Amino acid sequence: MDKNTEIAKRDDRNIEKTRELYEAAPAVDIYENEDEILLVADMPGVTKEEVSVNIDNGRLALSGIRKLETGGVASWEEFGNVEFVRNFSVPQTIDVENVKAELKNGVLTLHMPKSEKAKPRQIEIKTA
Amino acid sequence: MFTRFSDIDRLFGTMDLLRQRLDNMSTDYNRPYRSTWLMEDGFLRANLYQSGDAFEMRLEVPGMDKDALDIKIQGNYLEISGKRDHNVPDGYKVHKTERLNGTFSRSFTLPDDVDSARVEATLKDGVLYLTLPKSEAAKPRQISIS
Numbered sequence: 133m134d135k136n137t138e139i140a141k142r143d144d145r146n147i148e149k150t151r152e153l154y155e156a157a158p159a160v161d162i163y164e165n166e167d168e169i170l171l172v173a174d175m176p177g178v179t180k181e182e183v184s185v186n187i188d189n190g191r192l193a194l195s196g197i198r199k200l201e202t203g204g205v206a207s208w209e210e211f212g213n214v215e216f217v218r219n220f221s222v223p224q225t226i227d228v229e230n231v232k233a234e235l236k237n238g239v240l241t242l243h244m245p246k247s248e249k250a251k252p253r254q255i256e257i258k259t260a
Numbered sequence: 261m262f263t264r265f266s267d268i269d270r271l272f273g274t275m276d277l278l279r280q281r282l283d284n285m286s287t288d289y290n291r292p293y294r295s296t297w298l299m300e301d302g303f304l305r306a307n308l309y310q311s312g313d314a315f316e317m318r319l320e321v322p323g324m325d326k327d328a329l330d331i332k333i334q335g336n337y338l339e340i341s342g343k344r345d346h347n348v349p350d351g352y353k354v355h356k357t358e359r360l361n362g363t364f365s366r367s368f369t370l371p372d373d374v375d376s377a378r379v380e381a382t383l384k385d386g387v388l389y390l391t392l393p394k395s396e397a398a399k400p401r402q403i404s405i406s
Contacts, residue, residue: 155280159359163352170352174322174359176386200318200387204311207371211305211320238386239323 158216169244175216176238185233192220225250304366313399315392322386333376341365372398
């Protein structure tokens, strides 16, 4: 058996995959105050329908798919269709029910309120 | 020796996996993600498409209002500048700031002159769409054979 047929044979056993979307991590800002954690992510070109935000067991998963329509012949392309993916661990004290997400001009804003018991409490000092 | 295209595809798939791992590694160390494989600075990435009598441009401008963008055209010179202002909201402490803040500017030399009076710009989902019709002199002309 010569070399060529051997290569071809091995190739037949390999599974051909469909083309997957290129993944990119969006740039994020994370802020926190006493009431909430605020996350802001840049996802240019992503529409509301294509965003998913998942909070599960202390893990926050962001995903946004960008589908751009193209016109004409590309002279240069620096960005294309992409899936913005990023995962964070969030404290268990987040009030998952009241998380608010907002998408405007390709920027995702996520308000994650802290649950009542996790908020800092001011302790009043009584004079005896 | 590659005998099928899928071999090449698989090779690139492996490279993509490596790139993703490297990207994740840099975010682990609290450094902002930059698409280092494409450009130095990840902001204001641009695509240029050409059709017969117009250029189409797409630019990534997440979170920008139309008032904050400035587009200038002269002949085949195009300049886009603007200011992105998002200060830390009051009373918040900062964990991460990776998103670009401040002024930016990028200029392009287009392959042909454009008719600056008929340029259209729209802003949608953080992407700026520009339609730049070529000037009369630069348009393709049908030549009939006599």
